[in-house]
Amino acid sequence: MGELEVEKHVKYILLVEKRKDDFESVVMEHLRMNGAYWGLTTLDLLGKLETVDTEEVVSWVMKCQHESGGFGGNVGHDPHLLYTLSSVQVLALFDKINVLDTDRVSNYIAGLQNDDGSFSGDMWGEVDTRFSYIAICCLSLLHHLDKINVEKAVKYIVSCKNLDGGFGCTPGGESHAGQVFCCVGALSITGSLHHIDKDLLGWWLCERQVKSGGLNGRPEKLPDVCYSWWVLSSLIMIDRVHWIDKEKLVKFILDCQDKENGGISDRPDDAVDVYHTYFGVAGLSLLEYPGLKAIDPAYALPVDVVNRIFFGR
Amino acid sequence: MSEEGLYCEGDPLDLLNQLEYILESDPLIDEVGFIHPSQFVALNEEAGGPPPSSVGTVLQSADESVKSKISNTNVLNTVFWNRDHKLGISTKVLLPLYNAAKHAFMAANEQYKMHKNLSVERDGSGNGSVLSCYSTSLNILETQVMKHSRALLLLSCDFGTAWNSRKLVLSKKQHFPIFMDELLLSALVLSYSPKSESAWSHRRWVIKMIAGKCSNLQEIVEKESELVKKIAEKSKMNYRAWNHRCWLVSYMSGGQVLHELSKYRDWAGLHIADNSCFHYRTRLMLRMLEDSWQKQNVNGCSGCNFEIHQVWKEELDWNEMLIKRYIGREALWLHRRFLSLCWIKHFATDIHDASCHSDHKTSTSHDMVIFMDNELGLFRSCSAILDNDFEDFQSHAIFSATYILWLTKQVSECLGIELREKLLAGEPKTLLNKVCLEKAFLWDSLGGLCGCI
Numbered sequence: 074m075g076e077l078e079v080e081k082h083v084k085y086i087l088l089v090e091k092r093k094d095d096f097e098s099v100v101m102e103h104l105r106m107n108g109a110y111w112g113l114t115t116l117d118l119l120g121k122l123e124t125v126d127t128e129e130v131v132s133w134v135m136k137c138q139h140e141s142g143g144f145g146g147n148v149g150h151d152p153h154l155l156y157t158l159s160s161v162q163v164l165a166l167f168d169k170i171n172v173l174d175t176d177r178v179s180n181y182i183a184g185l186q187n188d189d190g191s192f193s194g195d196m197w198g199e200v201d202t203r204f205s206y207i208a209i210c211c212l213s214l215l216h217h218l219d220k221i222n223v224e225k226a227v228k229y230i231v232s233c234k235n236l237d238g239g240f241g242c243t244p245g246g247e248s249h250a251g252q253v254f255c256c257v258g259a260l261s262i263t264g265s266l267h268h269i270d271k272d273l274l275g276w277w278l279c280e281r282q283v284k285s286g287g288l289n290g291r292p293e294k295l296p297d298v299c300y301s302w303w304v305l306s307s308l309i310m311i312d313r314v315h316w317i318d319k320e321k322l323v324k325f326i327l328d329c330q331d332k333e334n335g336g337i338s339d340r341p342d343d344a345v346d347v348y349h350t351y352f353g354v355a356g357l358s359l360l361e362y363p364g365l366k367a368i369d370p371a372y373a374l375p376v377d378v379v380n381r382i383f384f385g386r
Numbered sequence: 387m388s389e390e391g392l393y394c395e396g397d398p399l400d401l402l403n404q405l406e407y408i409l410e411s412d413p414l415i416d417e418v419g420f421i422h423p424s425q426f427v428a429l430n431e432e433a434g435g436p437p438p439s440s441v442g443t444v445l446q447s448a449d450e451s452v453k454s455k456i457s458n459t460n461v462l463n464t465v466f467w468n469r470d471h472k473l474g475i476s477t478k479v480l481l482p483l484y485n486a487a488k489h490a491f492m493a494a495n496e497q498y499k500m501h502k503n504l505s506v507e508r509d510g511s512g513n514g515s516v517l518s519c520y521s522t523s524l525n526i527l528e529t530q531v532m533k534h535s536r537a538l539l540l541l542s543c544d545f546g547t548a549w550n551s552r553k554l555v556l557s558k559k560q561h562f563p564i565f566m567d568e569l570l571l572s573a574l575v576l577s578y579s580p581k582s583e584s585a586w587s588h589r590r591w592v593i594k595m596i597a598g599k600c601s602n603l604q605e606i607v608e609k610e611s612e613l614v615k616k617i618a619e620k621s622k623m624n625y626r627a628w629n630h631r632c633w634l635v636s637y638m639s640g641g642q643v644l645h646e647l648s649k650y651r652d653w654a655g656l657h658i659a660d661n662s663c664f665h666y667r668t669r670l671m672l673r674m675l676e677d678s679w680q681k682q683n684v685n686g687c688s689g690c691n692f693e694i695h696q697v698w699k700e701e702l703d704w705n706e707m708l709i710k711r712y713i714g715r716e717a718l719w720l721h722r723r724f725l726s727l728c729w730i731k732h733f734a735t736d737i738h739d740a741s742c743h744s745d746h747k748t749s750t751s752h753d754m755v756i757f758m759d760n761e762l763g764l765f766r767s768c769s770a771i772l773d774n775d776f777e778d779f780q781s782h783a784i785f786s787a788t789y790i791l792w793l794t795k796q797v798s799e800c801l802g803i804e805l806r807e808k809l810l811a812g813e814p815k816t817l818l819n820k821v822c823l824e825k826a827f828l829w830d831s832l833g834g835l836c837g838c839i
């Protein structure tokens with residue numbers, strides 16, 4: 074079995090950040106904040122965060138904040154919960170949450186809760202359990218969960234549970250490993266995991282493992298490295314991770330590396346990107362791959378960062 | 387001068403003007419794609435001879451200055467290709483074109499927002515002529531925002547700020563056709579990026595805006611469903627598309643739900659690997675169940691149950707037919723899990739609901755016995771691997787075994803025991819350990835969960 078090409082992945086991530094001369098990279102600029110979170114968390118898990126200029130990152134993140142308190146995906150872009158969580162997570166990596174007016178950010182998030190307990194992603198009202206997770210995760214990191222109606226938020230998430238044990242975007246939506254992660258993560262953070270039938274959900278989740286060892290996100294789909302994170306973290310949170318073959322999954326992820334230029338792709342021999350590089354490394358971290366920092370399955374941040382926030386170093 | 391030189395050195399703003407001009411002149415464009423320069427030659431040859439019809443019309447109706455500008459930049463149609471309401475954009479110009487569109491949009495949007503805020507502040511200041519002059523410039527800015535955001539979204543489908551700016555402009559309008567135009571733009575974006583989350587979300591925003599105000603909502607919902615079908619044919623297992631369709635169900639009438647279920651059955655039979663399309667059927671059927679419970683609560687009639695009972699039976703039979711015809715399809719087996727579970731919960735146990743908790747453990751309803759026997763028969767016929775190494779047959783056997791195990795665990799306790807007694811000495815588990823060893827961890831723990839198997 075090959076090994077994790079740590080140095081090459083670090084080089085790849087630092088390089089990707091600077092690419093601005095082709096359409097494919099420029100056209101992603103509206104979600105640069107997510108990209109920053111993926112890239113920087115990967116560096117931290119690999120133990121190489123110190124290669125980055127903290128001040129540069131922090132001042133850029135703060136330039137993306139709006140009067141409302143929410144963050145945009147880049148300077149000049151509209152705020153959205155998707156980017157607000159990434160911003161808070163990036164600041165957390167650098168132990169810089171203190172630069173935030175946490176009241177203002179929390180009020181922005183709390184203002185997006187609807188009467189039925191669900192959350193809109195922004196002022197335009199699209200509802201999705203992903204936004205429930207983001208709101209709960211973010212408020213928890215900011216120590217402001219008391220600003221929302223947690224009971225209603227949990228009730229809404231539970232209403233999105235399907236008969237197969239999985240969760241969808243809204244009530245009646247198809248189960249999807251990404252949505253499952255969000256719902257399980259939110260229930261875990263709020264101490265509400267008893268709403269889950271762990272055997273039933275665990276069954277659905279471990280049926281995501283295919284012959285190659287990789288995981289897919291839904292039935293009949295090809296395996297994809299990013300689901301190593303969504304499925305695995307969920308299985309850990311509901312204590313059913315021993316139901317899958319971990320060794321084969323490690324091998325699958327390692328087979329998706331670009332051994333020459335660094336980076337990880339969705340499947341062996343595909344083109345690499347930062348998103349899958351992060352989920353590959355995060356997946357390996359959950360699998361306790363040697364040399365990697367441990368990652369928290371609910372907050373999607375290195376465990377030492379989470380401990381710093383909740384237990385003060 | 388080479389063709390390449392023309393658009394490389396050409397002003398990106400010219401490119402943007404040209405794109406926006408084409409979009410305005412041909413509002414019925416329903417498909418856009420990015421084309422490699424080499425494909426232009428083929429496209430033009432295929433078209434043969436006369437200039438593409440729509441660009442031709444455009445040029446005839448254009449005033450002279452724009453006309454010459456367009457023909458100058460778009461020499462030999464090497465940048466934009468427009469015919470039969472299809473638009474092709476050369477991959478060579480994507481970067482400069484995107485940059486020009488983004489800057490034009492961001493500038494217009496910023497000005498528009500500033501202006502709008504000012505006008506809110508001025509509200510009630512009462513100077514008529516100033517206000518009217520003000521609203522004129524606001525109108526001009528609105529037009530700019532709409533024009534540039536449209537061009538930008540054809541190049542970057544998930545540029546959220548551009549979608550938002552359109553919502554901001556539209557949210558004050560009452561004019562119905564404008565909202566229909568948004569559905570067209572979203573469909574156009576989906577034609578090149580069928581998974582664009584923002585484009586799907588924009589449709590939902592539009593529908594929510596008009597839902598209370600229009601008389602033809604049913605018709606719109608039907609068209610939406612049709613659009614998802616069209617996109618799902620080209621873009622397989624598209625979660626975003628099917629999620630949109632599931633979302634539509636809450637806007638459907640009871641009749642529409644039933645109609646959707648029967649209308650798209652054949653389609654599902656042709657797309658048996660698309661789990662999302664079976665989930666959509668799940669969604670429709672659960673909606674029928676909900677409706678029938680509500681009716682029962684209101685009327686107290688159990689007769690309303692008959693129709694849905696029939697629907698369920700037909701779906702079960704149809705699913706069994708598909709399972710036997712298409713070997714080793716996961717989505718079909720998962721759909722069966724859903725159908726069987728609901729059948730047991732809501733139909734087969736209707737009469738003897740209480741018996742389960744009483745001492746008479748043998749008094750399971752007659753319906754239930756027949757049903758369980760049928761499922762066991764299905765499992766046995768599908769799990770017989772005739773020394774067959776073909777992967778599909780192995781998968782078939784695995785799916786049938788996990789199906790019956792899953793059912794055993796999900797049905798209420800007393801029924802489970804009965805079913806287990808019939809499963810001779812751990813039949814499914816032995817089979818799973820034989821053909822699906824990589825999941826041994828799961829099967830082992832299930833042994834504990836399911837008691838005797």
Ligand SMILES: [Zn+2]
Pocket residue numbers: 297298299300339349
């Ligand atoms: Zn992926």
